[in-house]
Amino acid sequence: MPKVTPDLFEVLHDPQAEAVLARLYRAALKQGRTVMLHLLPKAFQLLGKGIDWKTEDEAFYDDKYIPIHPAQGSFLYMQARALNAKNILEFGTSYGISTIYLAKAAQENSGSSPEQVRGKVITTEYLPHKAAAARRNLEAAGLFDYVDIWEGDARETLKNLDTELDLVLLDGWPDLVFPIFKLIEPHLKPGAVIAVDDVEGFKPSMQDYLDYVRNPTNGYISTTIHPKKGLEFTVKIRP
Numbered sequence: 452m453p454k455v456t457p458d459l460f461e462v463l464h465d466p467q468a469e470a471v472l473a474r475l476y477r478a479a480l481k482q483g484r485t486v487m488l489h490l491l492p493k494a495f496q497l498l499g500k501g502i503d504w505k506t507e508d509e510a511f512y513d514d515k516y517i518p519i520h521p522a523q524g525s526f527l528y529m530q531a532r533a534l535n536a537k538n539i540l541e542f543g544t545s546y547g548i549s550t551i552y553l554a555k556a557a558q559e560n561s562g563s564s565p566e567q568v569r570g571k572v573i574t575t576e577y578l579p580h581k582a583a584a585a586r587r588n589l590e591a592a593g594l595f596d597y598v599d600i601w602e603g604d605a606r607e608t609l610k611n612l613d614t615e616l617d618l619v620l621l622d623g624w625p626d627l628v629f630p631i632f633k634l635i636e637p638h639l640k641p642g643a644v645i646a647v648d649d650v651e652g653f654k655p656s657m658q659d660y661l662d663y664v665r666n667p668t669n670g671y672i673s674t675t676i677h678p679k680k681g682l683e684f685t686v687k688i689r690p
C-alpha cells in the first residue's frame with residue numbers, strides 16, 4: 452500500500468469510520484520502513500517458504516500496527532455482510548484497524564428494530580496499551596457499542612467463549628493460529644467463515660492449521676485468496 456487514499460475505504464459508506472481508518476493506516480505506513488528493515492535479513496524466507504515465527508523478536512512488534520491490508524478489510528466487511536454475521540471473533544486486535552471493518556459489519560447486520568439480535572465483535576489483545584488505544588479508535592469511529600475487547604492472553608480469555616460464531620479473523624501471532632482455532636472450533640456455526648492473515652509470509656508457523664483445514668475429512672474447505680495480500684479463507688462445511 453504505497454499511500455492512503457479515501458477510495459480504499461469507501462465500501463463502508465461511513466465517513467466517521469473511514470476518517471479513523473485513514474488516520475490509523477497513515478500511522479501504520481510511517482512504521483513501514485522500520486518493519487521492512489527489521490524483516491530485510493529474512494526477505495528470501497518472507498517471499499519464499501515463509502518465516503518461522505519462533506525466530507521473531509515479539510517485543511519489536513509491541514508498538515507496531517501491522518494491520519490487515521485495506522483490500523482484506525473491505526473483503527472481510529463484505530463477507531460479514533453477505534453472511535449477515537452477528538457473532539464475530541477476532542484474535543489479535545492491535546490498534547483496532549481490522550476491528551473497525553468487522554464492527555461496521557456487526558453494526559449494519561444488527562438491523563434497526565429493538566427485537567433484532569445485535570451484532571457483536573469479540574476481539575482479543577494481550578498488550579494493555581494496544582487494547583486501550585483500540586478502544587479509543589473504535590469510539591472515535593462510532594463503533595465501540597458493537598465491540599467487546601477481551602484483554603489478556605487469548606489462550607486463556609477465549610476459554611470463556613459461549614457464543615456461536617459466524618465469522619472469525621485469526622490475526623494474532625502466527626504460531627498460535629492453530630491452538631486458538633482448536634479452542635474456538637466447538638463454537639463455529641455450520642457455514643462459518645475463518646480468515647487468517649499472513650498465511651504466506653509466516654507459513655511454517657501455520658502449516659498445522661493449513662494441513663487441518665485443507666483436509667476435507669475434518670469438515671472444512673480452505674484455500675489462500677489474495678485481496679492484495681494472502682488470506683487463508685476457510686469455510687466450515689459440516690457440523
Ligand SMILES: C[S@@+](CC[C@H](N)C(=O)[O-])C[C@H]1O[C@@H](n2cnc3c(N)ncnc32)[C@H](O)[C@@H]1O
Nearest residue numbers: 518519543545548549576577604605622623624
Ligand atoms: C498482526 S497484529 C493484529 C493486527 C490487527 N488485526 C489489524 O489488522 O489491525 C497481532 C496482534 O495480536 C496480539 N497478540 C499476539 N498474541 C496474542 C495472544 N496470545 N493473546 C492476545 N493477543 C495476542 C499482538 O499483541 C498484536 O497486537
